[in-house]
Amino acid sequence: MKKVTEIVEELVTPILDEMNLELVDIEYVKEGKNWFLRVFIDSETGVDIEQCGMVSEQLSEKLDEVDPIPYNYFLEVSSPGAERPLKKAADFERAVGKNIYVKTYEPIEGEKEFEGLLVGFDGDTVTMEVKHKTKKKTIAIPYKKIASARLAIIFF
Numbered sequence: 001m002k003k004v005t006e007i008v009e010e011l012v013t014p015i016l017d018e019m020n021l022e023l024v025d026i027e028y029v030k031e032g033k034n035w036f037l038r039v040f041i042d043s044e045t046g047v048d049i050e051q052c053g054m055v056s057e058q059l060s061e062k063l064d065e066v067d068p069i070p071y072n073y074f075l076e077v078s079s080p081g082a083e084r085p086l087k088k089a090a091d092f093e094r095a096v097g098k099n100i101y102v103k104t105y106e107p108i109e110g111e112k113e114f115e116g117l118l119v120g121f122d123g124d125t126v127t128m129e130v131k132h133k134t135k136k137k138t139i140a141i142p143y144k145k146i147a148s149a150r151l152a153i154i155f156f
Contacts, residue, residue: 004028004037007068008059012039015058021047024080025087028069035073037063040080052077086149092121101152102126104145114139115152 005026016023024040041047041055056077063069086092086100095118102114116130119138126141126149 002068004069007066008037008039008063011062011066012055012059015055015062016041019051019055021051021055025085028073035069035071036076037069037073038076038078040078040085042080042084047079052079082151082153084151086151089121089123089143092118092126092143092149095151096121099152100128100149102128102141102149103147104141105147106145108141108145109139114141 005028008026008028009023012023012026021041021043024042025038026040027036027038029036029038039055039059041052056075059077060075063075083101084091086095098118099116100118104112104114106112108114114128114130116128116136118126119129120127121143124143126143126146128139128141129136130139131137
């Protein structure tokens with residue numbers, strides 16, 4: 001049986017393709033007594049509330065037809081925001097030159113969390129420039145060992 005997020009991805013992808021938008025992430029989570037289906041979308045120029053509304057309307061119709069969710073839920077369509085998650089290889093490629101935050105499955109050089117400048121990505125390795133005490137150092141993180149990553153807003 002397919003997961004809710006997989007079904008939603010199949011339903012929303014043609015809608016987004018038609019509007020030249022990109023699917024960033026889908027969450028189906030229970031918070032308190034309520035279920036939330038959150039769809040995060042983006043484009044090169046960002047997304048506005050009208051685009052989110054149009055996607056929400058069209059996706060809602062498709063969800064009503066297919067009815068993959070047995071519970072009542074809230075559908076939210078939005079931009080991923082400034083600290084957008086990096087999920088796919090293409091996300092890392094686009095983020096080169098930007099500040100990112102990475103968590104790994106296992107320690108690399110004794111650490112599991114890194115924040116700094118993404119200086120390179122070759123498909124297998126994420127290369128970051130991070131501050132270590134007062135010095136900057138370059139660290140290579142195997143892509144397969146990344147548990148989660150996102151763009152980071154760093155204040156100096």
